[in-house]
Amino acid sequence: MxxxxxxxxxxxxxxxxxxxxxxxxxxxxxxxxxxxxxxxxxxxxxxxxxxxxxxxxxxxxxxxxxxxxxxxxxxxxxxxxxxxxxxxxxxxxxxxxxxxxxxxxxxxxxxxxxxxxxxxxxxxxxxxxxxxxxxxxxxxxxxxxxxxxxxxxxxxxxxxxxxxxxxxxxxxxxxxxxxxxxxxxxxxxxxxxxxxxxxxxxxxxxxxxxxxxxxxxxxxxxxxxxxGCNCSRERIAQALYSLGAEELRQILEEQQAIDTQCHFCNTRYHFGAAEIDALIEAPDAPPPTLH
Structure with missing residues (x-):
């Protein structure tokens, strides 16, 4: 009911x-x-x-x-x-x-x-x-x-x-x-x-x-x-890209990686330096998966 x-x-x-x-x-x-x-x-x-x-x-x-x-x-x-x-x-x-x-x-x-x-x-x-x-x-x-x-x-x-x-x-x-x-x-x-x-x-x-x-x-x-939450690595990646290449590189220089989370469901996402570099170079491509 x-x-x-x-x-x-x-x-x-x-x-x-x-x-x-x-x-x-x-x-x-x-x-x-x-x-x-x-x-x-x-x-x-x-x-x-x-x-x-x-x-x-x-x-x-x-x-x-x-x-x-x-x-x-x-x-x-x-x-x-x-x-x-x-x-x-x-x-x-x-x-x-x-x-x-x-x-x-x-x-x-x-x-x-x-x-x-x-x-x-x-x-x-x-x-x-x-x-x-x-x-x-x-x-x-x-x-x-x-x-x-x-x-x-x-x-x-x-x-x-x-x-x-x-x-x-x-x-x-x-x-x-x-x-x-x-x-x-x-x-x-x-x-x-x-x-x-x-x-x-x-x-x-x-x-x-x-x-x-x-x-x-x-x-x-x-x-x-x-x-239900529709967050995903792709959506988070696009949100990061909207910060601009200069700010992303500055964050990487300070932290060597970017850790963020969805405010709705608290799912955490980790983006390493290689993933952020790939995002800056090709924002429409899905972020690579690191194993």
């Missing part, structure tokens, strides 16, 4: 929705870093949000949400793709005190912005930017949909350090199939009665019945979600 996303719609209306529930995928993100509880909660909400948005936009590629602020929590970032792979990371500003367990979104991040990036397998990358104008992540993302997609969208997000969950409702443009002009207001009003614990503890079927047992809901098969 966990680590899945469930789509649904209401027959005869222009309202659709999604419910996401995460446990193991969320825990795998947290196991790789020692985050304060307040940060873990915000990261869980972001994981739920990126899954909901990925399912909503139907992107054949990667969708990422990056939240940057000037508060104690300077970065939240999560990525997801249609295959159900997810990863996320947070970064607490150096020199800041450990956030209190009950610190909320605004207290943690302060002023800043959210960058939503759609990176399709083919075609051009698209980025949308919205300011941190609301007191919750869900409120900021609702503003993004209002400005960029121009589709009324509501999100309810929750996380407690063990589980994360989210509910999204969206009103599509009117069409001939929409026979219920009050459906949007009614569905949002009912969702607003949802308690934080209910969102985290109830399975999707029970949650939908509790909220919408008087509605004609069509529920689609759930899609599984899981932690």
């Amino acid at each position: 966990t680590d899945q996303i469930q789509r649904f719609l209401f027959d005869g209306t222009n309202v659709r929705g999604e419910i996401v529930q995460l446990e193991r995928a969320y825990q795998e993100v947290l196991e790789r870093h020692a985050y304060p509880l307040a940060v873990s909660r915000q990261l869980g909400e972001l994981l739920a949000a990126v899954a909901l948005l990925t399912e909503t936009v139907k992107l054949d590629g990667t969708l990422s949400i990056e939240v940057r602020g000037d508060g104690p929590l300077e970065l939240l970032m999560a990525e997801s793709n249609p295959g159900g792979e997810m990863r996320a990371i947070a970064r607490v500003a150096e020199g800041q005190p450990v956030p209190a367990d009950g610190a909320g979104f605004r207290e943690l991040l302060g002023a800043g912005r959210i960058v939503i990036t759609l990176d399709p397998s083919e075609g051009k990358r698209y980025q949308g930017i919205v300011e941190l104008s609301a007191d919750t992540l869900g409120g900021c993302l609702e503003a993004y949909f209002s400005q960029s997609e121009q589709l009324p969208t509501r999100l309810w997000l929750a996380a407690d350090g063990a589980r994360a969950a989210g509910l999204l409702l969206q009103q599509l443009p009117d069409d001939a199939q929409s026979q219920d002009p009050d459906a949007w207001e009614r569905s949002v009003h009912l969702a607003a009665t949802l308690q934080h614990d209910e969102l985290l503890e109830l399975d999707a079927e029970t949650l939908l019945f509790r909220l919408y047992h008087e509605e004609q809901a069509r529920v689609f098969p759930p899609k599984p979600l899981h932690f």
Whole structure:
């Protein structure tokens, strides 16, 4: 009943929705870093949000949400793709005190912005930017949909350090199939009665019945979600190449090798002098494997 996303719609209306529930995928993100509880909660909400948005936009590629602020929590970032792979990371500003367990979104991040990036397998990358104008992540993302997609969208997000969950409702443009002009207001009003614990503890079927047992809901098969990192030696090598030949040679002169790691999954990568020289000379070639 966990680590899945469930789509649904209401027959005869222009309202659709999604419910996401995460446990193991969320825990795998947290196991790789020692985050304060307040940060873990915000990261869980972001994981739920990126899954909901990925399912909503139907992107054949990667969708990422990056939240940057000037508060104690300077970065939240999560990525997801249609295959159900997810990863996320947070970064607490150096020199800041450990956030209190009950610190909320605004207290943690302060002023800043959210960058939503759609990176399709083919075609051009698209980025949308919205300011941190609301007191919750869900409120900021609702503003993004209002400005960029121009589709009324509501999100309810929750996380407690063990589980994360989210509910999204969206009103599509009117069409001939929409026979219920009050459906949007009614569905949002009912969702607003949802308690934080209910969102985290109830399975999707029970949650939908509790909220919408008087509605004609069509529920689609759930899609599984899981932690997954797409880092590789090739990707890391290209990131190193972007530093420039002069800086790479300077690092080699000081260290004789370059050791780095993926910030998402903590996988370590070692590049010796011969590998860096080959990268500088032929950046498009895969780095040689040393035995």
